[in-house]
Amino acid sequence: MEKKIITISREFGSGGRSVGRKVAEKLGIPFYDKELVDQVALESGFAPKYVEENGEHSPGKSMFSYAFASQGVPGIMSGLSTADFLWNIQCNVIMQLAEKGPCVIVGRNADYILKDRSDCLHAFIHADKDFRADRIVRLYGESEKSPESRLNEKDKRRRVNYQHYTGRTWGESRNYDICLSTSRLGVEACADLIVALVKANKE
């Protein structure tokens, strides 16, 4: 079965987004990352920044975001929590994008949301902590927290969110068709492998 939709799940700082962008470029198909966030923002009424921060993370330490975010947002009126409301919109947007045709979708538990489609290739991109720590400082700059604690916090929030909405364990190989380490293989090689796999399934 031809694999038209490629979902890329990734550890923070692993370069999974770059892998996804390269795969989309090499295959000449749309790459949904920022566009997906914008669409969810449009349909939910949340600010894009809020969707980006909370669409694949369990809530951080501050619970104020819940209260503020819910001001005037219609989903809250139906009794759903902010997180559940966001999850529902995200599911719809991702399923609609997949219906539109071949594409690469990064993050947001798309592997689970599209698990029943046989035309998807689900990839997980991970990397050693040192590689990721170095990468986030280069890409996003320093902060008052150590790179190590920034990674731990993001990892934890993604893991909890994934477990909560999918019942699966984050990073478990069985959830994916292919898992690759960018720190061991390189970003370019990971993209090439995924492209080779998609092309092999076309033949």
Added chain:
Amino acid sequence: MEKKIITISREFGSGGRSVGRKVAEKLGIPFYDKELVDQVALESGFAPKYVEENGEHSPGKSMFSYAFASQGVPGIMSGLSTADFLWNIQCNVIMQLAEKGPCVIVGRNADYILKDRSDCLHAFIHADKDFRADRIVRLYGESEKSPESRLNEKDKRRRVNYQHYTGRTWGESRNYDICLSTSRLGVEACADLIVALVKANKE
């Protein structure tokens, strides 16, 4: 860094051994599976059958195997349990094989034993339960137990053994450079991907 040693860890019934054999054939390098068992048997004094059954599994229900297996085996005299004695010999044999040159090593926690070598490519092969159940009946025949319970038992014993000796979680993508699903991608395609990766690292 060139990847000369390829370790293949695999779920029971996934076809990981076939992937390993194909990779070795395509690269023209030795394939260690039965040979590894024979070498461990030779160095430990255990029967090959015993090594094969217990080298990567936690003990099954019967504890008699412990008592019988230890008759006259020298390692037991040093106070090690049968399992720990077998583990030590296996570590030595695997490290010696890796020293000999390029090869493919299947199973026996070789990914962990060789984790400090940078010239290794560590692969994990898994598959859906239906695919595995069908495969074990075709390869090993029917038994009084259902294929499902045979899979569950083997999975559990490998998971416990791996966790005990490595402190890692069995099947977690972070332990490997590449994880592949044979039920989704096919045995041949998985072998081709690993070969492509090894060749790309040579260039």
